[in-house]
Amino acid sequence: MADYIAIFDTTLRDGEQSPGASMNAEEKIRMALQLERLGVDCIEAGFPIASDQEFEGVQKVAAAVKKPSVVGLARAVPPDIERAAAAIEKAQKPTLHTFIATSDIHLEYKLKATREQVLDQTGEAVRLAKKLIGRVEFSAEDATRTDWEYLVQITTAAIEAGADVINLPDTVGFTTPGEIEDMFKYVREHAKGADGVIFSCHNHNDLGLAVANAMAAVRGGARQIECCVNGIGERAGNTSLEEAVMAMKVRQNIYPYETGIVAEEILKTSALLGNITGLAIPYNKPVVGRNAFAHESGIHQHGVIQSRLTYEIMTPESIGRSSNELVLGKHSGKHGLSARCADLGYDLSDGEIKQLYEKFIELADKKKEVFEDDLRVLIASIRDESFETYHVVQVRTSGDDPAMALVKLRRGENQDEMFETSTGDGPVDAACKAVERITGAKGRLLEFTVRAATPGKDALGQANVTVEFKDKAYYGQGASTDIIEAAVHAYVNAVNKFLAIEGEQNV
């Protein structure tokens, strides 16, 4: 039987540390449930000591998912470990993940500790973690810049103290495929008890080598890959889950391994994360980018029509993308719409279908053809609304000098409508100021981009904004065939996120 490679997803922890990608508890739960459908083995849900809100998010994820192990992160000190244990104790399969830096650079400048001290601390931390939670992962932070002899000592100490998983992370994205393969082989060969534990890799993409390094680590004996959906994560990101998984699937002769991933759920998971965080997926992103299966040149198109094998190494269907992109027109009916959503893997309630149908008809009136991506945007927008405080009712702007805007919002369900007018530096600025007057949330628009969600002149414009409230950045997303309206929806979406997170903190 092929060796099993565990997929440890850290989208909700390392990924969430991407600037502006913060998720509230509800968003974390939605993402975690989708990761469960995707078939990941572990979900690292957060760093519980960081804040009360983070603790609660981890606790809620632990209660929500059944199959994957829910992982809480802790530095190798008792308060962190106790807090993490408390957050995950109700999970069906909890894993406590504790870490300490082991490279001389980190020892000297960050920890100001000797190798001896860090070795002792490793044993103590793992023993405490093991006492509180049955399954423990230990990470030697900055392992790829750590002296290999010392790494062997640290690994041996962690195994002796009861660690089940040993993670050797490339924290700064510094290593290369050959080097990391050798490092895993060396440590596995020399650390006492190495045969009884699972080795894990965690790579950052600073040099664009994260996925290649993960595959090399597997060849060196790692049997767990830590990764993030869409490759998000600190700085340049982490190993991209979908790239690593598809590399193993497509190149079985080179990587004869098995994972628990249901590849047909990949596209949906990627889209959900994009919708929640507002971090747009680059068009040329491998596997999940819009252009990943587009054949533009005539020669390629001709080849693909003759046989897909000429230029396609995997099929769009294998990751859950339908090759029949054109979907629905105005006359498709509610039944056709609901069937197509089921095809796309969405499990919508009757209420959601009803809401979606109204939005779909409104859009089909403006556009002749409604594409799958349009549907994804509409579904994301209705799902987001269930957590929204403010809903956009109407936007009117004029671009004269000075630009003016009238914005009408509704607060919560069945509440009164409120409207404000404002002037501003262009219609978007004027509209944002009007929103600020209604909501009282003082924000600073840092970034604003619009792009077409689908092809065609009458495309649905998807706006992404980054707004700063109280020194923290929030992403918002909105869609409309009118660009300014899309921007206002996005701005209000960011306001709602800010208010939701503020609200949680005030409880």
Ligand SMILES: [Zn+2]
């Ligand atoms: Zn990391």
